[in-house]
Amino acid sequence: MSKETETQLPGHNAEKLVPIYQSFATLAERYDALLCDVWGVLHNGVAAYEGVVDALCQFRQEGGKVLLLSNAPRPGLRIPAHLEGFGVPRDAYDDVLTSGDATRTSIGGGRYGTRFWHLGPDRDRPTFEGLALEQVAEEEADFVLCTGLFDDETETADNYTELLARLKTRDVDLVCANPDIVVDRGEKQVFCGGAIAQAYTRIGGRSHYFGKPHAPIYEMAQEKLLTLCGHAVARERLLAVGDGLLTDIKGANDQGIDALFITGGIAVERCGPDADNPQPDLVSALSREAGVWPMAAMPRLRW
Template sequence: MTRIVQSLAEISASYDALFCDLWGCLHNGVAPFPEAVAALQAFRAKGGKVVLLTNAPRPAKYVIATLDRMGVPKDAYDLVVSSGDAAQDAMFAGAVGSKVWQLGPEKDDGFFTEVPPDWQGQSSIERVPFEEAEGIVCTGPFDELNEVPEDYRPKFLLAKMRGLPMLCANPDIVVDLGEQRIYCAGALAALYEEMGGTALYFGKPHPPIYDLARRKLAAVGLPEDAGILAIGDGINTDVMGAAGEGIDALFVTGGLAVDQFGPDRRNPSPELLTAWLAARQQDPTYTISTLR
């Protein structure tokens, strides 16, 4: 049974590194959470490494730029590893063909234009109109503030009939942008699969993003047997992914599922929490209301 803790400091001494989610844990899409920032800074001050492991569908460079604009201090983390990084590598390897239809907002253009060093001079990926595409690269809805997955059903029907595979750059279903809940690429990919289409995933909870994070940790000197704790508010991404990787998880109840554990956000009901986790067949090592 999961252990409810009041602070990261209660358990952090057992770990060398953190895989920490962003949305719902470190920030709300608009501003950072001061307590979360302080908790990560304290962990690093004691020698720990912090990897911000995010399902953002953009290369790490663009994620860092967003964190800078929000005011997340550099001393709160060591590395950023994104679903965009892992999915981008697959795209340039030709996972869904060389001619692709881009489904996503303009802010994700860096997914195509920022060619990783390993693919410099080797990429033959071309963005083309839907009618010419061999595959779909989905980073989210075109208009994430106003569109819902069902808006894409007619286009997906045509895509399925043509047998187009979809590369999903962000497996998240929804995130909270301030007070507004918006759909992510994962919601579109789920609908496409429901309709009989094929979707490929590379972010949490799937192995490629964890493999990439471990390689980057090794590059900064962390040994292979380092103790890692995953932190996140996504039961089907952060917690499920940690379980699949054999690492401990700290589930944050104050994020996506905040309304499931009673009226006091700072003190989730143990009874409600136990029942909710059992219904989803998940058992995170620890649970905390908010990262602090």
């Protein structure tokens, strides 16, 4: 973590406020590349946010690289078609890296065993398809691969209390392919795999996370940027953009990378009554509460 960021963290300067920007153009020249979150920054699970495609395209036109860094529990190759459906074209970014990619890399070598039970919807099967692993019943598994809830429209982690107790009795590892707790889907919030992994940890189970804020996905991101840029990108020229304080912003803080907090995502109701004008004191208090510190905040990513 940089000294500048360190002095801004809770306990160092309780009076400091997170600066609020309305235009990304005023910040863009400081950075060569973006690690940009997807859900909550580009779209809300239904449609792209106004202005975000233009902001990314403008940044790229000025020579910047955009690597989408998502906690989607599916391989990054599947994401472009998904984004097209929300109105985010392929020319708005350079490449995609997901927690699904990081998960495949980890479990593919048999680190947690070779027999697994999949906890999550069938749409996440690409996360493990083609690997030298055997999908088995719950009671036969060496580990559980959790990509999400079976039905995130109606369920919460509370629906899995008995299941998690059974897994804990067998001392089974749980591999979480999506560390997010909740995401917005239109006007409602739905729970993600991180909520189940969190509940398992609380009862003493072993949960292993792949994706933001954990280090492996950032190491993979640096490798991607090396290919995209033809050279390593200095950390001070790299900006993480996201709406998750405990994922996007914490991950950036831990890696010594500047972070831009998008307040119009999952934290919108805690940043003030006007979504387009987040209140600096509330944004700052929320950041301190989470134990993180963004270098700036914006309501939405707009040029």
